[in-house]
Amino acid sequence: MGMTQTILIVEDEPAIADNIVYALETEGFQVHWRATTVEAQGVLDAQSVHLVVLDVGLPDRSGFDWCRDLRKHSNVPVIFLTARSDEIDRVVGLELGGDDYMAKPFSPRELTARVKAVLRRAAGPSTAAEECAASPIQIDAPRMKVIYFGNALDLSRYEFRMLELLAKRPGRVYTREQLMHLVWEAPEASMERTVDTHIKTLRAKMRVAHPEIDPIVTHRGVGYSLREVW
Numbered sequence: 001m002g003m004t005q006t007i008l009i010v011e012d013e014p015a016i017a018d019n020i021v022y023a024l025e026t027e028g029f030q031v032h033w034r035a036t037t038v039e040a041q042g043v044l045d046a047q048s049v050h051l052v053v054l055d056v057g058l059p060d061r062s063g064f065d066w067c068r069d070l071r072k073h074s075n076v077p078v079i080f081l082t083a084r085s086d087e088i089d090r091v092v093g094l095e096l097g098g099d100d101y102m103a104k105p106f107s108p109r110e111l112t113a114r115v116k117a118v119l120r121r122a123a124g125p126s127t128a129a130e131e132c133a134a135s136p137i138q139i140d141a142p143r144m145k146v147i148y149f150g151n152a153l154d155l156s157r158y159e160f161r162m163l164e165l166l167a168k169r170p171g172r173v174y175t176r177e178q179l180m181h182l183v184w185e186a187p188e189a190s191m192e193r194t195v196d197t198h199i200k201t202l203r204a205k206m207r208v209a210h211p212e213i214d215p216i217v218t219h220r221g222v223g224y225s226l227r228e229v230w
């Protein structure tokens with residue numbers, strides 16, 4: 001990517017914003033900082049922005065509400081900044097349209113790494129192809145077949161659909177509830193146990209194909225994701 005990428009920071013605490021602006025500018029990004037959603041919207045209306053870093057607790061409006069509106073007309077990647085652990089549950093909610101989140105306090109370096117990862121994921125087909133080549137999972141959706149480290153996996157319908165979903169966005173955390181709603185046609189009452197059971201059998205089959213790596217990451221009290229780095 002030769003051209004400079006533009007990042008919009010929406011954060012009302014100057015000390016936090018300063019650190020982020022400095023870290024991202026050091027990495028060569030063009031950075032705009034605004035403290036309210038109204039001002040942030042002004043930036044988005046005036047120019048193209050490649051990624052938004054969005055605080056949840058803002059003075060004029062919740063970052064959640066603003067993001068929901070933003071999603072009606074824009075696919076710009078969004079990384080949420082959350083101050084409270086109870087916000088994380090909502091951040092991983094698909095309906096909010098966030099691409100990732102960071103819980104405060106965090107290091108600017110950590111955020112910079114996330115920004116780059118999200119931009120890579122959002123980038124054009126050339127980068128996507130490179131990532132495919134790097135991933136040991138090949139999914140043939142029409143045939144419902146998965147090749148994992150060169151071995152064909154024999155998966156049940158729900159195991160396949162769960163892995164297919166996780167593999168679309170490695171690193172992205174899905175709650176059990178989201179997995180239940182996105183993978184099962186008729187969500188069941190005992191959803192947590194059902195999801196856990198299928199994760200367990202999926203893991204076991206993948207372990208047989210390649211014993212050294214656990215491809216599925218458990219996020220305690222939240223849910224699951226596919227590992228991002230192999």
Ligand code: CA
Pocket residue numbers: 011012013055056057058
């Ligand atoms: Ca705030």
